Amino acid sequence: MSFDLEDGRLQGDLPTTDPETAAGAVGPEDLVLVSGFGGVGYPKRVPEALAADDRELSLSVVSGGGVGAELDDRIVESGKLARRYPFQTRRTSRKAINEGEVAFHDRHISRFGDEVRLGDLGTPDVAIIEAIALGKNWLVPSTSIGHSPSFVASARKLIVEVNHAQPVELARVHDIDLRELPPNREPIALDGPTDRIGSPTIEFDPEKVVGIVETERTDDPYTFRDPTEADLAIASHLKGFLEAEIERNPLCEETVHLQFGVGSMGNALMGALEDIEFGDHEVVYFGEVFQDGLLDSLDSGLLAGASATSLALSEAGQQRLFDDIERYAKNTVLRPADISNNPALIERFGVVGINSAVEVDLYGNANATHLGGTRMVNGIGGSGDFNRNSRLGIIALPATASDGEISRIVPMTPHVDHTEHDFSIIVTEHGVADLRGLSPRERAETIVEIADPSFREELDEYRARAVRGGGNTPHDLETALSWHASWNR
Amino acid sequence: MSFDLEDGRLQGDLPTTDPETAAGAVGPEDLVLVSGFGGVGYPKRVPEALAADDRELSLSVVSGGGVGAELDDRIVESGKLARRYPFQTRRTSRKAINEGEVAFHDRHISRFGDEVRLGDLGTPDVAIIEAIALGKNWLVPSTSIGHSPSFVASARKLIVEVNHAQPVELARVHDIDLRELPPNREPIALDGPTDRIGSPTIEFDPEKVVGIVETERTDDPYTFRDPTEADLAIASHLKGFLEAEIERNPLCEETVHLQFGVGSMGNALMGALEDIEFGDHEVVYFGEVFQDGLLDSLDSGLLAGASATSLALSEAGQQRLFDDIERYAKNTVLRPADISNNPALIERFGVVGINSAVEVDLYGNANATHLGGTRMVNGIGGSGDFNRNSRLGIIALPATASDGEISRIVPMTPHVDHTEHDFSIIVTEHGVADLRGLSPRERAETIVEIADPSFREELDEYRARAVRGGGNTPHDLETALSWHASWNR
Numbered sequence: 001m002s003f004d005l006e007d008g009r010l011q012g013d014l015p016t017t018d019p020e021t022a023a024g025a026v027g028p029e030d031l032v033l034v035s036g037f038g039g040v041g042y043p044k045r046v047p048e049a050l051a052a053d054d055r056e057l058s059l060s061v062v063s064g065g066g067v068g069a070e071l072d073d074r075i076v077e078s079g080k081l082a083r084r085y086p087f088q089t090r091r092t093s094r095k096a097i098n099e100g101e102v103a104f105h106d107r108h109i110s111r112f113g114d115e116v117r118l119g120d121l122g123t124p125d126v127a128i129i130e131a132i133a134l135g136k137n138w139l140v141p142s143t144s145i146g147h148s149p150s151f152v153a154s155a156r157k158l159i160v161e162v163n164h165a166q167p168v169e170l171a172r173v174h175d176i177d178l179r180e181l182p183p184n185r186e187p188i189a190l191d192g193p194t195d196r197i198g199s200p201t202i203e204f205d206p207e208k209v210v211g212i213v214e215t216e217r218t219d220d221p222y223t224f225r226d227p228t229e230a231d232l233a234i235a236s237h238l239k240g241f242l243e244a245e246i247e248r249n250p251l252c253e254e255t256v257h258l259q260f261g262v263g264s265m266g267n268a269l270m271g272a273l274e275d276i277e278f279g280d281h282e283v284v285y286f287g288e289v290f291q292d293g294l295l296d297s298l299d300s301g302l303l304a305g306a307s308a309t310s311l312a313l314s315e316a317g318q319q320r321l322f323d324d325i326e327r328y329a330k331n332t333v334l335r336p337a338d339i340s341n342n343p344a345l346i347e348r349f350g351v352v353g354i355n356s357a358v359e360v361d362l363y364g365n366a367n368a369t370h371l372g373g374t375r376m377v378n379g380i381g382g383s384g385d386f387n388r389n390s391r392l393g394i395i396a397l398p399a400t401a402s403d404g405e406i407s408r409i410v411p412m413t414p415h416v417d418h419t420e421h422d423f424s425i426i427v428t429e430h431g432v433a434d435l436r437g438l439s440p441r442e443r444a445e446t447i448v449e450i451a452d453p454s455f456r457e458e459l460d461e462y463r464a465r466a467v468r469g470g471g472n473t474p475h476d477l478e479t480a481l482s483w484h485a486s487w488n489r
Numbered sequence: 490m491s492f493d494l495e496d497g498r499l500q501g502d503l504p505t506t507d508p509e510t511a512a513g514a515v516g517p518e519d520l521v522l523v524s525g526f527g528g529v530g531y532p533k534r535v536p537e538a539l540a541a542d543d544r545e546l547s548l549s550v551v552s553g554g555g556v557g558a559e560l561d562d563r564i565v566e567s568g569k570l571a572r573r574y575p576f577q578t579r580r581t582s583r584k585a586i587n588e589g590e591v592a593f594h595d596r597h598i599s600r601f602g603d604e605v606r607l608g609d610l611g612t613p614d615v616a617i618i619e620a621i622a623l624g625k626n627w628l629v630p631s632t633s634i635g636h637s638p639s640f641v642a643s644a645r646k647l648i649v650e651v652n653h654a655q656p657v658e659l660a661r662v663h664d665i666d667l668r669e670l671p672p673n674r675e676p677i678a679l680d681g682p683t684d685r686i687g688s689p690t691i692e693f694d695p696e697k698v699v700g701i702v703e704t705e706r707t708d709d710p711y712t713f714r715d716p717t718e719a720d721l722a723i724a725s726h727l728k729g730f731l732e733a734e735i736e737r738n739p740l741c742e743e744t745v746h747l748q749f750g751v752g753s754m755g756n757a758l759m760g761a762l763e764d765i766e767f768g769d770h771e772v773v774y775f776g777e778v779f780q781d782g783l784l785d786s787l788d789s790g791l792l793a794g795a796s797a798t799s800l801a802l803s804e805a806g807q808q809r810l811f812d813d814i815e816r817y818a819k820n821t822v823l824r825p826a827d828i829s830n831n832p833a834l835i836e837r838f839g840v841v842g843i844n845s846a847v848e849v850d851l852y853g854n855a856n857a858t859h860l861g862g863t864r865m866v867n868g869i870g871g872s873g874d875f876n877r878n879s880r881l882g883i884i885a886l887p888a889t890a891s892d893g894e895i896s897r898i899v900p901m902t903p904h905v906d907h908t909e910h911d912f913s914i915i916v917t918e919h920g921v922a923d924l925r926g927l928s929p930r931e932r933a934e935t936i937v938e939i940a941d942p943s944f945r946e947e948l949d950e951y952r953a954r955a956v957r958g959g960g961n962t963p964h965d966l967e968t969a970l971s972w973h974a975s976w977n978r
Contacts, residue, residue, distance in 0.1 A: 083928070097961050103928035104961055108910050111836070114880055118739055120913070120925040182839025182880055183744050187676030250607055255672050343878065344833030347600070350671025365905065374960025380910055388877065389832065391603055391671055414966055416854065416905035421597050421869055424609070436609040439572070439592035469977075471863025472586050472593055477903055477974040485966040488958075 009162055011135040014212055022159050022211030023049035028057050029082075030125035033116065033151035037065035037337060038262060038289045038312025039089065040219040041144030043128040043161040046211070047071045051078040058082040062121060064146020064337050065109065065288075065310065065381060066262075068220035076102065085121060086112050087379035098375045106369060106379030109288065110341035113150030117181060126210070127155035129202075132166045134212065138201040141174065142166040143219060143318070144310035149178040149202050149336045158204055159211040165218045167322045171200040172329035173311075176336060178202075188342060193257065193286040193349065194305035194333050222314050224292060227268035230398040233429035234265075235272035238354070238396060241425065241432045243277050251350040251391050252281060255304075259287035259346075259386050261355035262312060267291040269354055269396060274302060286349050288340055288382040290332065292317035298328065305331035309340035341382045346389035353390030355383045356397050357418070359408040360426055362444035362463055363473055364435050366395055366418040372488045373414025373481070380417050393423030399430055399452040406487055409451035411462045412480040420473075426450060440473040498651055500624040503701055511648050511700025512538035517546050518571075519614035522605065522640035526554035526826060527751060527778045527801025528578065529708040530633030532617040532650040535700070536560045540567040547571040551610060553635020553826050554598065554777075554799065554870060555751075557709035565591065574610060575601050576868035587864045595858060595868030598777065599830035602639030606670060615699070616644035618691070621655045623701065627690040629663065631655040632708060632807070633799035638667040638691050638825045647693055648700040654707045656811045660689040661818035662800075665825060667691075677831060682746065682775040682838065683794035683822050711803055713781060716757035719887040722918035723754075724761035727843070727885060730914065730921045732766050740839040740880050741770060744793075748776035748835075748875050750844035751801060756782040758843060758885060763791060775838050777829055777871040779821065781806035787817065794820035798829040830871045835878035842879030844872045845886050846907070848897040849915055851933040851952055852962055853924050855884055855907040861977045862903025862970070869906050882912030888919055888941040895976055898940035900951045901969040909962075915939060929962040 010016070023046050026032060036042025042063065050057065051074035060083035061071060072090035075081045084093060086107040097104040107115060116124060129148050131139040141148050142163055152158060177198030179185055189197050227235070246252045256278060260266040270293025273283070285294060285306035292314050297303040311334065313321060321328055339345065346353070357366040358377065368383050370376055387393045395418070397408050409428070420440070426433040431450045435443050444463045451459050466474035499505070512535050515521060525531025531552065539546065540563035549572035550560060561579035564570045573582060575596040586593040596604060605613060618637050620628040628649055630637050641647060666687030668674055678686050716724070735741045745767060749755040759782025762772070774783060774795035781803050786792040800823065802810060810817055828834070835842070846855040847866065857872050859865060876882045884907070886897055898917070909929070915922040920939045924932050933952045940948050955963035 083926075085926075098959055100930060100956070100959065103931060105926070105928050106910065108877075111878075111880070114836075115925075118880060119737075122926060181739050182837055183740065183742070183746055185837040185839070187678070187833065187837065189676070248608075250670050251672065253672070257672055342833075343836065344676065344831075347603075347832065348671055348674040348676065350674070370960070370962055372960070373966060374955075374958065374962055374964050376961035384908075384910055388597075389600075391600070391607060412903070414901070414964060414969070415962060417908055417910065419873075419906055419908070421595065421873055421906065436604075437572075437574075437594070437611060439594050441589060442592060466863075467589070469863065470587055470589070471859070471861070472865035473859055473863055473904060475863050475903060477862060477970045477977060480903070480970060481966045488966060 009133045009164065009168060011133065014134060016212045016214050019045035019049035019213050022046050022213050023053055025157060025159065025210035026050060026126050028055055031060045031062065031122050033062045033124050033127040033155050034067060034071060035129040035141060035144065035146060035148045036063045036067035037144035037146030038310030039066045039068060039222050040311060041130050041142045042067035042071060043130045044068065044070045044217040045161060045213055045215045046128050046159055048074055051075045051080065062116065063087065087381050089378045094376060104376065108380065108384045109337050109382040110343060110385040113147040113338040116147065117150050117154045124155040126157040126159060127151040128159045130161045130163050132163060132168050132170055134160050134162050137206050138203045140171045140200050141202060142170060145174065145176060145334050146309055146337050149176055150338065152202050152204050153178055156208065157210045158208040161213045161215050163215050165216045167325050169325040169329065172326065173332055173334045174200040175333045176200065176202055177339065179338065188339060188345060190345060193284045193307035194331055196333065221318060222312055224267045224314055225264045230429040231265060231268040234396050234427050235269055237427050237432050238269065239276050241427065245392065246278060246281055255282040255284055257284050257286045257349040257351045259351050259353045259390065261383055262289050262381060263356065265356045265396065267293045270294050271296065273297045274300065286351055295320055307333045307335060307340060309335055309337040341385040343385060343389040346386060351386065351390045352392045353386035354394045354396055355386055357395050359410050359413055360395060360397065361410050361413045362447050362459065363440045364420040364426065364443050364447065365413050365416045367413040367415040368417040370415040373484055384417060387418045387423045394425040394427060395423055396427040399428040399450065404452065407452055407455040409447060409455065409459060410483055411459065412475060414481050414484050441467065498622045498653065498657060503623060505701045505703050508534035508538035508702050511535050511702050512542055514646060514648065514699035515539060515615050517544055520549045520551065520611050522551045522613050522616040522644050523556060523560060524618040524630060524633065524635060524637045525552045525556035526633035526635030527799030528555045528557060528711050529800060530619050530631045531556035531560060532619045533557065533559045533706040534650060534702055534704045535617050535648055537563055540564045540569065551605065552576065576870050578867050583865060593865065597869065597873045598826050598871040599832060599874040602636040602827040605636065606639050606643045613644040615646040615648060616640040617648045619650045619652050621652060621657050621659055623649050623651050626695050627692045629660045629689050630691060631659060634663065634665060634823050635798055635826050638665055639827065641691050641693050642667055645697065646699045647697040650702045650704050652704050654705045656814050658814040658818065661815065662821055662823045663689040664822045665689060665691055666828065668827065677828060677834060679834060682773045682796035683820055685822065710807060711801055713756045713803055714753045719918040720754060720757040723885050723916055724758055726916050726921050727758060728761065728765050730916065734881065735767060735770055744771040744773055746773050746775045746838040746840045748840050748842045748879065750872055751778050751870060752845065754845045754885065756780045759783050760785065762786045763789065775840055784809055796822045796824060796829060798824055798826040830874040832874060832878040835875060840875065840879045841881045842875035843883045843885055844875055846884050848899050848902055849884060849886065850899050850902045851936050851948065852929045853909040853915065853932050853936065854902050854905045856902040856904040857906040859904040862973055873906060876907045876912045883914040883916060884912055885916040888917040888939065893941065896941055896944040898936060898944065898948060899972055900948065901964060903970050903973050930956065
């Protein structure tokens with residue numbers, strides 16, 4: 001690697017430009033790949049300039065994960081966004097997607113970099129990447145890695161936003177490696193979550209560069225709500241369950257590898273780690289996002305290390321990490337998303353994955369993306385990678401939504417992101433449903449027990465009515481979706 | 490390895506017994522792990538003796554994949570089967586499962602060996618394994634490997650059926666390796682599908698052995714129907730699609746790695762390989778089962794090699810392979826199912842996976858297991874491993890069932906095994922739906938076009954009605970399952 005912290009953010013004779021000029025290098029129907037994951041590390045000024053551009057644009061915008069308002073509010077409001085993949089978290093983009101104004105599809109994070117490189121979305125035109133440092137043929141990404149290595153490799157043109165507001169010491173956290181495409185792809189040579197096999201830089205062909213822009217704009221990061229009573233009850237059930245598993249499950253023999261999903265629930269559960277009795281077991285985080293909840297566990301020494309693809313911290317969390325970045329960099333690693341979420345690594349490390357969902361059904365299928373079966377929330381993100389490949393897959397969710405008016409345990413989910421084959425444990429504030437070894441009929445009896453008490457009777461009536469019709473997975477198709485149909489009305 | 494073909498099938502001073510005595514070592518409520526995958530390589534005489542046992546038994550029977558009548562007919566008929574995992578193909582077992590008499594759950598094949606070893610089904614009591622040769626502390630499995638290495642490692646007791654009717658030269662095909670359990674699991678060191686990293690033997694602690702039985706009973710293998718007109722039309726569309734991909738997709742640059750699902754459709758498509766123009770590209774099979782359809786391609790040299798976990802051949806196919814086993818063994822490898830189906834290998838080799846389904850919906854979700862949403866057919870098998878991890882996942886299915894009365898393209902599948910995030914291509918006899926890069930609304934328009942003409946108008950009416958309700962994935966929940974509800978009536 002040719003990067004040296006001492007040499008500053010812009011190394012060599014690099015011509016910078018204003019965001020408007022850089023935006024001019026983006027063609028009117030370009031497939032645009034942007035950095036950003038977990039709401040951080042995304043480009044800010046060039047997207048804003050694209051939104052304000054005089055031309056009629058019809059862009060396809062592809063990120064690794066969640067990005068900020070400059071992309072998913074401003075470009076959407078300007079009417080210049082035609083397509084969007086594979087994840088978004090803003091009210092503006094969500095509305096446009098659900099009204100059919102923006103074509104959107106959500107893909108599994110672990111394989112999405114390959115899909116872009118293989119041309120599944122068409123030929124990528126331009127990558128816009130936020131960096132903390134830039135040389136002639138390399139850049140150092142900022143607060144997230146996401147799919148930036150794949151994006152830089154596959155786009156014809158490259159625009160870099162060098163962000164002076166992000167600490168340059170983030171380079172110490174990065175471990176970047178671009179895998180060969182199949183069929184000549186090697187195994188990933190990581191022995192453990194905090195091993196390093198790469199460098200802090202993404203390399204590129206200098207001829208691709210069509211714009212370098214400087215900025216001091218900060219991320220527009222997550223705001224986490226305070227844990228609710230339900231969150232705390234779920235954390236308490238999870239504690240009991242995990243402590244029993246740590247005692248008996250060979251998976252946890254020496255080291256417990258944990259992953260938590262993105263969002264306030266995940267953050268609350270990360271924050272509750274301190275309460276769990278891990279005994280002599282080492283605890284390591286191998287996940288997709290590093291959220292505020294992990295900072296305390298790293299500080300206390302409970303967590304031996306953490307691997308992720310994004311520092312998806314709140315503003316306060318970012319400040320805490322940035323203020324002490326050299327210390328955190330010792331046992332915290334940011335990786336490309338196809339490595340942080342890699343099925344082979346999740347399997348090899350025996351990850352215990354804890355994710356949330358919109359709703360689950362009586363047979364252990366989960367809808368993680370669509371309200372009422374139709375309206376997209378954010379996208380599947382990496383939850384499919386972790387639910388499927390974790391050796392112990394847990395879905396944690398409150399038993400109700402909308403102040404208790406809607407049950408999140410339903411007869412049948414009208415949209416399925418995680419099937420009955422993928423995960424084994426469901427936790428609500430009312431308890432733990434351990435589905436291992438159970439048949440669908442037994443699953444239903446078990447899952448009814450962790451529903452909100454006010455819905456249990458009706459769920460059990462559905463279950464019994466369905467069983468009268470027979471089948472391995474009994475359903476009464478006439479009423480299976482009637483709850484959702486009435487909620488939607 | 491201590492196995493030498495020259496020394497015969499029973500090596501050393503090994504006491505054999507009759508099947509009834511061996512069956513006596515199985516406790517009345519034992520968790521019984523049996524060899525067998527793709528309808529071959531399963532134990533025969535001890536299961537038959539269990540079915541005829543005087544005792545009241547309530548057994549849990551766990552296989553790798555499909556097994557024969559001795560297990561899934563005889564034991565079921567005897568009323569001694571309480572639980573069954575994770576796959577079965579017999580009318581008798583299917584009926585008992587759907588009537589709720591036998592508790593059944595289907596799991597992803599790639600992870601099932603781990604689930605057994607980690608105790609997800611309880612503590613395994615006894616493994617009953619068919620072998621072609623046996624020593625003091627090792628056995629050589631027969632026509633399938635499946636999960637036998639994991640089963641032998643995790644069961645307290647071991648019964649071996651040494652089958653003199655299976656050619657001992659099968660040992661040349663086997664490449665067996667038992668992986669460490671997570672969290673200290675290494676990457677799988679295979680560079681390509683026909684590489685070898687193991688031995689022909691499964692090793693065990695001699696103290697576990699509670700019975701050795703000899704048999705000459707042959708497998709009760711698959712019978713494949715002749716290709717139908719729909720199969721041939723599907724094969725023709727697949728040919729056109731694959732030839733275009735071979736030209737342009739970096740996945741296929743040097744070597745095309747193919748996988749086909751189990752069954753008559755898969756067999757018909759394997760048989761149609763010869764018609765595809767692969768040009769200079771090497772073609773290798775990396776799948777779960779090796780079926781008759783591949784024999785011609787191996788003979789002609791089109792296929793450079795094949796990796797699977799089962800020789801799921803018809804009687805005629807078995808004869809053809811057995812007669813020339815030394816030649817076939819040169820480029821055919823049988824592996825444990827957690828390696829044949831491993832997510833990391835499917836991803837690394839860039840497999841083009843072609844599987845079938847019961848039905849698909851307008852948004853590209855597939856039901857591979859349940860008729861009418863409730864009645865189990867066989868189980869998910871390895872289709873989830875290949876659909877999810879293949880870089881190009883294809884579902885091939887006839888557009889109708891029941892002599893054209895039922896559409897296999899439906900508004901919403903009442904059971905989902907493979908989600909819209911998992912596979913990208915659907916092929917029917919009416920064409921190819923290439924879903925890459927499409928939003929759900931675009932997917933629906935595309936998928937309607939490959940439905941049977943007699944259902945297209947009604948599907949399109951559903952699609953348009955759903956769109957009026959809005960959402961990223963529009964549905965009319967009042968009528969989404971009405972086709973199935975009326976078919977079920």
